[in-house]
Amino acid sequence: MITIGLPSKGRMKDDASAIFERAGMKIVAVGNDRSYRGRVEGADDIEIAFLSASEISREIGAGTVDFGVTGEDLIREGLAEADKRVEVCVRLGFGHADVVVAVPEIWLDVDTMADLGDVAADFRARHGRRLAIATKYWRLTQQFFSSQHGIQLYRIVESLGATEGAPAAGQADIIVDITSTGSTLKANHLKILSDGVILRSEACLVRARKPEHEGDPRIAEVIAAVRKAL
Ligand SMILES: Nc1ncnc2c1ncn2[C@@H]1O[C@H](COP(=O)(O)OP(=O)(O)OP(=O)(O)O)[C@@H](O)[C@H]1O
Numbered sequence: 001m002i003t004i005g006l007p008s009k010g011r012m013k014d015d016a017s018a019i020f021e022r023a024g025m026k027i028v029a030v031g032n033d034r035s036y037r038g039r040v041e042g043a044d045d046i047e048i049a050f051l052s053a054s055e056i057s058r059e060i061g062a063g064t065v066d067f068g069v070t071g072e073d074l075i076r077e078g079l080a081e082a083d084k085r086v087e088v089c090v091r092l093g094f095g096h097a098d099v100v101v102a103v104p105e106i107w108l109d110v111d112t113m114a115d116l117g118d119v120a121a122d123f124r125a126r127h128g129r130r131l132a133i134a135t136k137y138w139r140l141t142q143q144f145f146s147s148q149h150g151i152q153l154y155r156i157v158e159s160l161g162a163t164e165g166a167p168a169a170g171q172a173d174i175i176v177d178i179t180s181t182g183s184t185l186k187a188n189h190l191k192i193l194s195d196g197v198i199l200r201s202e203a204c205l206v207r208a209r210k211p212e213h214e215g216d217p218r219i220a221e222v223i224a225a226v227r228k229a230l
C-alpha cells in the first residue's frame with residue numbers, strides 16, 4: 001500500500017486535490033465527508049491520509065506516509081536534516097510564500113544582514129539585552145543567522161501568531177516570518193532586508209526516503225503523473 005498525505009484543510013487543500021485529479025488520481029473519501037481517509041478511484045493500492053500541512057511534514061519525516069503535499073517551509077522547519085529523510089520530488093506552483101527577515105522601516109541604516117550583524121553586536125552595550133527575534137521558524141532562523149551569517153548574539157522569542165505585531169508591541173525587535181503579498185509587513189511598518197529571504201517556499205510533492213521504495217515502479221509512476229499534471 002502507498003499512503004499519500006494530502007491537506008485536509010487550509011490554503012493548500014483545493015489545489016492539492018486538483019493536481020492529483022489532473023494526474024489521473026481522482027480522490028474519493030472513504031465513509032462520510034468528514035472522514036480523514038480517502039482512496040484513489042481505480043487504484044486499490046493507494047490510500048489517502050487527510051492531515052494538516054504541518055502534520056504532513058511530520059508524518060513524512062517519520063515515514064508513516066510515503067508521499068505528501070506540503071510547503072517546503074514546513075519541511076525545512078519541521079525536520080532536522082530534511083534532505084536525508086525526504087526528497088522534494090515536484091514543486092507544484094501554488095502556495096508560494098517567502099520566509100524573510102524583516103526589521104522596522106525606521107531602521108534606516110539597516111538594509112542587509114551584515115548591517116543587522118553590526119546592530120546585534122552592540123545591541124547589549126546599547127540596550128542592556130540581546131537583539132530579540134520573534135518567529136515560529138526556530139530552525140530556519142538559527143541556520144540563517146548563526147550558520148550562514150555568523151550572527152550569534154540574538155535571542156528568539158517564540159511567536160505563534162501575529163508575529164508582525166511583535167516589534168510594535170515591544171515583544172521583539174525584528175521578525176522572521178512568511179510573506180506572500182507583503183501587505184501584512186507593510187501594515188506593520190516592517191521592511192525585508194535586501195538579502196533577508198531565507199527560503200522561497202511553495203507547495204511540493206514530497207517523498208519519505210524509505211528503502212522499500214527502491215525498485216517499486218509505483219513510486220516513479222506517482223511522481224511522473226503529478227509532474228505531467230502541472
Ligand atoms: N500568506 C501565507 N501565509 C501563511 N502561509 C502561507 C501563505 N501563503 C502560502 N502559505 C503556505 O501555506 C502553508 C501553511 O498552510 P496552512 O496555514 O493551511 O497550514 P496548516 O498547517 O493547516 O495551518 P495550521 O495548522 O496553522 O492551521 C505553509 O507551507 C506556507 O508556506
Ligand SMILES: O=P(O)(O)OC[C@H]1O[C@H](OP(=O)(O)OP(=O)(O)O)[C@H](O)[C@@H]1O
Pocket residue numbers: 161163164177178179180181182183184185
Ligand atoms: O504577505 P501577506 O500576503 O500579507 O501574508 C502574510 C501573512 O499571512 C499569514 O497569516 P494568515 O493571516 O493567513 O494566518 P495564519 O498565520 O494563521 O496562516 C502569515 O502568517 C502572515 O502573517
